[in-house]
Amino acid sequence: MNVDIPMRSFEARAPRRHGLGAYGACFRGIVWREVLRFLYQRERFFSALVRPLVWLFIFAAGFRQVLGVSIIPPYTTYVLYETFITPGLIGMILLFNAMQSSLSMVYDRETGAMRTLLVAPFPRSFLLLSKLIGGVAVAVLQVYTFLVIAYLWDIVPPWYGYITVLPALLLSGLMLGALALLMSSLIRQLENFAGVMNFVIFPMFFASSALYPLWRIREGSPLLYEIARFNPFTHAVELVRFALYGEIGAKIDPTMTPVQAGVSLDGVLIPLASGELLDLTHLVVVVTCTVLFLGAAVFAYNPSKGLIARRGGPGGGNAG
Amino acid sequence: MTTVLTQDTANAASEAAADALVVNGVSHRFGDKQVLDKVSLSVARGAFTVLLGLNGAGKSTLFALITRLYDNVSGEIRILGHDVRRRPTAALQQLGVVFQSRTLDSDLTLEQNLFYHAALHGIRKADAKVRAAEALTTVGLADRAHEKIRNLSGGQARRVEIARSLLHRPGLLLLDEATVGLDIGSRESVLSIVRGLVERQGLGVLWATHLIDEIAPTDRVVVMHKGRILYTGSVPGLLQATGQANVREAFRSMTGTDDSAEAA
Numbered sequence: 001m002n003v004d005i006p007m008r009s010f011e012a013r014a015p016r017r018h019g020l021g022a023y024g025a026c027f028r029g030i031v032w033r034e035v036l037r038f039l040y041q042r043e044r045f046f047s048a049l050v051r052p053l054v055w056l057f058i059f060a061a062g063f064r065q066v067l068g069v070s071i072i073p074p075y076t077t078y079v080l081y082e083t084f085i086t087p088g089l090i091g092m093i094l095l096f097n098a099m100q101s102s103l104s105m106v107y108d109r110e111t112g113a114m115r116t117l118l119v120a121p122f123p124r125s126f127l128l129l130s131k132l133i134g135g136v137a138v139a140v141l142q143v144y145t146f147l148v149i150a151y152l153w154d155i156v157p158p159w160y161g162y163i164t165v166l167p168a169l170l171l172s173g174l175m176l177g178a179l180a181l182l183m184s185s186l187i188r189q190l191e192n193f194a195g196v197m198n199f200v201i202f203p204m205f206f207a208s209s210a211l212y213p214l215w216r217i218r219e220g221s222p223l224l225y226e227i228a229r230f231n232p233f234t235h236a237v238e239l240v241r242f243a244l245y246g247e248i249g250a251k252i253d254p255t256m257t258p259v260q261a262g263v264s265l266d267g268v269l270i271p272l273a274s275g276e277l278l279d280l281t282h283l284v285v286v287v288t289c290t291v292l293f294l295g296a297a298v299f300a301y302n303p304s305k306g307l308i309a310r311r312g313g314p315g316g317g318n319a320g
Numbered sequence: 321m322t323t324v325l326t327q328d329t330a331n332a333a334s335e336a337a338a339d340a341l342v343v344n345g346v347s348h349r350f351g352d353k354q355v356l357d358k359v360s361l362s363v364a365r366g367a368f369t370v371l372l373g374l375n376g377a378g379k380s381t382l383f384a385l386i387t388r389l390y391d392n393v394s395g396e397i398r399i400l401g402h403d404v405r406r407r408p409t410a411a412l413q414q415l416g417v418v419f420q421s422r423t424l425d426s427d428l429t430l431e432q433n434l435f436y437h438a439a440l441h442g443i444r445k446a447d448a449k450v451r452a453a454e455a456l457t458t459v460g461l462a463d464r465a466h467e468k469i470r471n472l473s474g475g476q477a478r479r480v481e482i483a484r485s486l487l488h489r490p491g492l493l494l495l496d497e498a499t500v501g502l503d504i505g506s507r508e509s510v511l512s513i514v515r516g517l518v519e520r521q522g523l524g525v526l527w528a529t530h531l532i533d534e535i536a537p538t539d540r541v542v543v544m545h546k547g548r549i550l551y552t553g554s555v556p557g558l559l560q561a562t563g564q565a566n567v568r569e570a571f572r573s574m575t576g577t578d579d580s581a582e583a584a
Contacts, residue, residue: 021442021444022441022442023442025438025442025443025444025445026440026441026442029435029436029438029439029440030436030439030440032436032439033425033436036428036432037425037427040427040428041427113421113423115387115389115419115423116417116423116437118387118389119389119412119415119417120412120440121408121410121411121412121413121441122409122442
């Protein structure tokens, strides 16, 4: 085959230092690829939407009478079970999307595609964070599509809720994505991923406030209540729930009992000028967990300290 | 008149003087298993160097260390003079890699795959467009830029991976078993492109393979076996050192293996 290879001066090359523009180009490229791949894989897009919609249309409709909820913050009146479950289903989208991206990272590691990312001349923490944000961007697209369909199903938060929920989606998505990233570094083989479904996704989802309020869980099982309280996913769902109504957390009257307030009173509370206490527990837990999970994931992918280096093999596997 | 020597010009000067790749006394273990044992080799600029070894010789592990997938704990690895541990950014900027397994997104087009790679090197879109067109011309696929990867044959996909590895204009190109699974025509095409790059652009190339017929008489050869380097030098030197008539026999006598199916 004849190919025309242009001449080039080798000596002319000097190492370039990356400026902010280069970091920006790299970040945009990684996020753009994640979004593009998602949009091209239409089956993935629809299957990601069908899951929460099935829960909304079938499960919630069926359980509406059985699981009726009381008035708890941020709701100011009785709400239909569909309305209550919506933030939980948003959490489900974020959770499944994070795990899907973790699955694809394990797959990428086995096939070698992850290496193209890891050999890029940028700090590994920056590359992993960019990939994480790319995954979150995809999840946010799914959530807004879900919210449009939920709107047509008469689940209508205040108009500003569509804007105020965005930071909560980004934060929660980052936390779950960081957890998934950490797991992708720990899972050695793709086959082990089925275990993740059984041991991580389902327990996280069901032992949380996604489907039923915490006070109801406490009535049924105090132990499950304690587990749910310490489940980071609970806090992600609650953060989204409040953000959909333009709030960060519950405003608690200090004279009320925790049961009356519908919240726990041993969280992170700050006094407001009105005399009420603002519950920042959900925000603090989500931010803290994000930092912890991300730090651990960066450590695991660190070329000198990481678990991949110790465990052996470029794909965490064989040495060829 | 005084000349001000900036860090960049000093770096450029040191790059100009350095080999494309120097691996010096690198050992590596996975648990109790010693996979690399004091490996030393170099790749000169403008040289096509073949890293010949059976499957499991340690070639991929060596590549993983050079690409800094994980750090070398002993010895040193320099790419155009830049230590990959101490100056990873400068070193990786000068490195182009074609991995053994396919690493393109099959749902994206050729151009989109190249844009992604350009972004990973901090190259902006406008510049990436020019470079992608140039690189695809180099590998003879300019007319298929907007097709999806899944429509390409194995050999064409390999050529895209080579184009991708050239986008950031590296000084060293690593190819790990780049022709595995390709038919004879595609193998020749890939080899001819890479040899052209060495000849015309002065790249240093490290070509890892277990296929002896990919070695040309003018190539430098590094024989690797069970994590150790057994020979480094020219093809005639290899024949002379082993007293054999051809590279296949020389490789067998050197490694003490009769497994001709592996080193075909």
